[in-house]
Amino acid sequence: MSHVIQFTPKRELSSQQNLNDFIVLARDNLTLWSDLEGFSWDAAKWVTTHKNIRFTNFEHVVVASRTxxxxxQLMHPAFAESAKAYLRYQHTLRPNKRIAREMTALRAMEFALRQDMAVPDITKFEHRHWCTAVSAMEPATSRQLVCEVMLGILKRLADLGILTVDPWFWRHPYVGRHGYDATNGAGAPAEVKAKKAPDQDALLAVADVFSRGESETLDDSDIMVTCITALLLSAPMRIGEFLRFRLDCLREDTDRNGELQCYLAYWVPKTHQFERKPIPMTMGDVAKEAIKRLGAITEEGRRLACYMETNPTKFYRHANCPSIPDDQELTPDQVVQALGFANRESCASFVRKHTSSYAMTGFTLNALWQLVLTEHLARNPHFPYQEAPESSTQAPLKMSDSLLCFRRLQLATTLSTSPVLLAPFNGHYYSGRLKIGKRLEAMNFFTRHAFETNKLKSHSLRHLLNRQARSSGVSLEMLTEWSSRTTTRQTRTYLHDDPAKAAAKGALALGTTQEQEHQKPVTNEEAALYGHGPFHRSRYGICRRSWRAGPCNKFAACLNCSELLMCKGDKLAAEIIQQDRDDLVRTYNAAQQEIANGERAASLWTEKAGPQIERLDQLLDILHNPDIPDGSPIEMAGADFSHEKVIVSEKAKAAGVQLLDRKELGLSYGEELLACLDLLREPDDA
Structure with missing residues (x-):
């Protein structure tokens, strides 16, 4: 704009008159966003510079974007006019990127007004409405920031003579121990910070699919998800920063120790500077492979973007384009082929969108190119960039130079990729495939690869790297620089120091460390990371052994004891036995696999585990038998020991008599000797 129109309220007029004049000014005189495709003052959805917004009310903010x-579900028309006027006026004077937060604050204000008036009138906003709006924001994580924005809106409206109250001394309670830092930031409880870390199963699933790329062909969607995840695990980055990655963003240099160091080089929009982010040595080869795969699937997109930057007048001759002159009429099949659609129906819908007719006759490549250019301008409003330039001095990366230069529908699993249209990349392409929801189930990355439905947030990987680096001894200042932050205070939000480990470090520094410290039992989740092999799992932890050492003789000893008395209907006991049985089956299967691989000693495990599994199955059948009433005592004949045997063994030892172990006799002399002893013990019926 060549000049800014400042609204000057007339104090002698009523607040309602000032509001009406304010709306007229914003609607009829200000031109902000008018040049954007699809913008209309009366629309329920506004296209703005940085983000599209919808004037839905507080209760229906989560309405599907395509619905x-x-x-x-919309704001009351009277309040919507006030909200639109404020947004256009405020962003004309001071453009910013927090319009979504301003919309949340406006929704809360409209919600508060509707509680005691049929038509929400902003000029009648009073302190009681402020209290209602503040209370409505209590469940939100960003409640402190939203309330501060809301208070700023009210102050601005009061200065414009639209409010009759003075909100300058109003306060909200979300500060101190109720503020963001104490509830969700640096001082948040341990359980809150623990939830910010990524799910380990989700990471292992992504890693598994990434490794498949060495031996099989992955589709472009899987390459995008796995490779971006790999890069997010290489250095703490934000998903929006990937728009600034060039094809040669991964570089190498020698560090101060003379060793080769990989690093990512790109412009960080948040800090407004060029960064060189070192990559841990263990992730160097992974990052190289990720960049290579992303570059391969976006090569054709960069070629198309480079062609579009020349303002071409001729049709883009892609690999499947019909080889005919530009002014020769095409057949319907050639129209489909030129536009790159999979079938006539999809192509006809595209043609109708621009011509109001489904007919695909009479077109030449020159005529089709005009349709392509129209669609290109609509889908790429910031071309040759993928995002809106924040200033003329520092323009974003061009699509032709971008590592992530995708074509339209390239990441779709069932639709064909467009050879003539580009698609600006945004973080939703990544996060949308790692979310959970009914609409997203078909495209969920984990579900499509036969894993359990899971979710993964890009920012959780940033939390993980910060915590891992901190636990490895990286200083707070270096971690702040590595993460592209301005202050160490922001970094503390990402850290989650274990109090026990912090105490151990303090004890070590003070010289008060105990020689022996008890370790916590291994959980089932931690045990799952070991896989299945020569060890026993129990609710107490893991007993680690080798295949050749054989299984422990005392495993599940309680279930082999003749003195064990159980109660039918004890759900806790049944669950524990079921868990022990499942763990033993996994070990049994692992032993069989080792036998197949040539490890003969693993047969000792199958001989031990097989009968034990049968015994547990029998016990579970009894515990789950509906014919046996709950409360019935259950006692099984012991196969290992009993208290009477212990007493007899002690008496024999005192008398100098040696009792031979039956198992040792069998190993030394064979099963034939044991059979003879059993015959001698049988009563003589003759």
């Missing part, structure tokens, strides 16, 4: 909201 047109109903009347009861």
């Amino acid at each position: 047109a909201p109903n009347t009861n």
Whole structure:
């Protein structure tokens, strides 16, 4: 704009008159966003510079983006006019990127007004409405920031003579121990910080699919998800920063120790500077492979973007384009082929969008190119960039130079990739495939690869790297620089120091460390990371052994004791026995696999585990038998020991008599000797 129109309220006029003049000014005189495709003052959805917004009300903020909201899901028309006027006026004077937060604050204000008036009138906003709006924001994580924005809106409206109250001394309670730092930031409880870390199963699933790329062909969607995850695990980055990655963003240099160091070089928009982020040595080869795969699937996109930057007048001759002159009429099949659609129906819908007719006759490549250019301008409003330039001095990366230069529908699993249209990349392409929801189930990355449905947030990987680096001794200052932050205070939000480990470090520094410290039992989740092999799992931890050492003789000893008395209907006991049985089956299967691989000693494990599994199955059948009433005592004949045997053994030892172990006799002399002893013990019926 060549000049800014400042609204000057007339104090002698009523607040309602000032509001009406304010709306007229914003609607009829200000031109902000008017040049954007699809912008309309009366629309329920506004296209703005940085983000599209919808004027839905507080209760229906989560309405699906592709669904047109109903009347009861929108703000009241009277309040919507005030909200639109404020947003256009404020962003004309001071453009910013927090328009989504401003919309949240406006929704809360409208919600508060509707509690005691049929038509929410912003000029009648009072302190009681402020209290209602603040209370409505209590469940939100960003409640402190939203309330501060809301208070700023009210102050601005008061300065414009639209409010009759003075909000300058109003306060909200979300500060101190109720503020963001104490509830979700640096001082948040341990359980809150623990939830910010990524799920280990989700990471292992992504790693598994990434490794398949060495031996099989992955589709472009899987390459995008796995490779971006690999890069997010290479250095603490934000998903939006990937738009600044060039094809040669991964570079190498020698560090101060003379060793070769890989690093990512790119412009960080948040800090407004060029960064060189070192990559841990263990992730160097992974990062190289990720860059290589992403570059391969986006090569054709960069070629198309480079062609589009020349303002071409001729049709883009892609690999499957019909080889005919530009002014020769095409057949319908050639139209489909030129536009790159999979079938006539999809192509006809595209043609109708621009011509109001499904007919695909009479077109030449020159005519089709005009349709392509129209669609290109609509889908790429910031071309040759993928995002809006924040200033003329520091323009974003061009699509032709970008590592992530995708074509339209390239990441779709069932639709064909467009050879003539580009698609600006945004973080939703990545996060949308790692979310959980009914609409997202078909495209969920984990579900499509036969894993359990899971979710993964890009920012959780940033938390993980910060914590791992901190636990490895990286200083707070170096971690702040590595993560592209301005202050160490922000870094503390990402850290989650274990109090026990912190105490251990303090004890070590003070010289008060105990020689022996008890370790916590291994959980089932931690045990799962070991896989299945020559060890026993129990609710107490893991007994680590080798295949050749054989299984422990005392494993599940309680279930082999003749003195064990159980109660039918004890759900806790049944669950524990079921868990022991499942763990033993996994060990049994692992032993069989080792036998197949040539490890003969693993047969000792199958001989031990097989009968034990049968015994547990019998016991579970009894515990789950509906014919046996709950409360019935259950006693099984012991196969290992009993208290009477212990007493007899002690008496024999005192008398100088040696009792031979039956198992040792069998190993030394064979089963034939044991059979003879059993015959001698049988009563003589003759």
